[in-house]
Amino acid sequence: MDVVQEITGLTFTLTGTEPYTRKDGRETSLTIWKSNCKKCGREFEIRATANANPNESKAFRVIHCQQHRLTQAQITARWRKAIQRKRRSKNKAASGN
Numbered sequence: 001m002d003v004v005q006e007i008t009g010l011t012f013t014l015t016g017t018e019p020y021t022r023k024d025g026r027e028t029s030l031t032i033w034k035s036n037c038k039k040c041g042r043e044f045e046i047r048a049t050a051n052a053n054p055n056e057s058k059a060f061r062v063i064h065c066q067q068h069r070l071t072q073a074q075i076t077a078r079w080r081k082a083i084q085r086k087r088r089s090k091n092k093a094a095s096g097n
Contacts, residue, residue, distance in 0.1 A: 037065035
């Protein structure tokens with residue numbers, strides 16, 4: 001029986017596990033999940049700790065394949081633009097325009 005999680009509008013299917021060595025040297029395992037890109041439908045994989053809560057783990061926030069993921073620079077630029085828009089709207093409201 002497949003383990004399936006519905007998160008962020010996507011279906012993630014558990015496909016396996018793999019061993020992992022943490023930075024502190026302890027051995028653990030990662031779960032491997034598959035889903036489909038929200039933009040193009042291409043299958044992609046994520047890895048999460050074996051005891052990760054899918055509703056809280058950052059790994060399950062991935063909704064796009066590698067080709068359609070934003071870079072950190074793109075994320076930062078969008079964040080800065082959103083902050084600027086908020087400041088402009090606050091300034092307009094304060095000036096009464």
